[in-house]
Amino acid sequence: MPVHKGRCHCGDVRVEFATDTDTDRIAVRTCGCTFCQRTRPVYTSDPNGLVTYRHKPGALRTYRFGHESAEFVSCARCGVYLGAVTETSNGLRSVVNVAGALLKELAEKTATPMDFDDEDAETRNARRAKNWTPAQIEEIA
Numbered sequence: 001m002p003v004h005k006g007r008c009h010c011g012d013v014r015v016e017f018a019t020d021t022d023t024d025r026i027a028v029r030t031c032g033c034t035f036c037q038r039t040r041p042v043y044t045s046d047p048n049g050l051v052t053y054r055h056k057p058g059a060l061r062t063y064r065f066g067h068e069s070a071e072f073v074s075c076a077r078c079g080v081y082l083g084a085v086t087e088t089s090n091g092l093r094s095v096v097n098v099a100g101a102l103l104k105e106l107a108e109k110t111a112t113p114m115d116f117d118d119e120d121a122e123t124r125n126a127r128r129a130k131n132w133t134p135a136q137i138e139e140i141a
């Protein structure tokens with residue numbers, strides 16, 4: 001499966017997004033939530049793909065707010081926001097921030113605005129379990 005590779009600014013966290021979808025067919029989107037209004041991420045996901053976060057010891061910082069149903073993952077050293085992860089009925093899932101991780105071919109695409117603020121927690125969890133990318137988090141030396 002082709003892999004889009006990126007990292008945070010300092011390199012302590014690396015991000016790999018594996019997907020069989022052709023690059024020109026991958027949709028990217030923005031989110032209107034109060035966190036994303038400030039951090040301006042551009043997201044993508046592929047329920048048939050795989051996203052891997054590889055981080056040095058202590059390099060992952062996570063943040064929760066609102067429903068506290070997802071963790072927003074940043075680099076503890078350089079502060080770059082890399083994506084969100086959540087445990088779903090289908091296992092750990094993620095949306096990757098292609099702008100923060102600088103997945104170059106994807107970061108240049110035009111993003112579609114999305115707004116999920118009106119969802120209840122149950123609807124949100126079901127959507128993430130269905131649409132977000134299977135994810136793994138690994139510590140590296």
Ligand SMILES: [Zn+2]
Pocket residue numbers: 008009010011012013075076077078079080
């Ligand atoms: Zn960093």
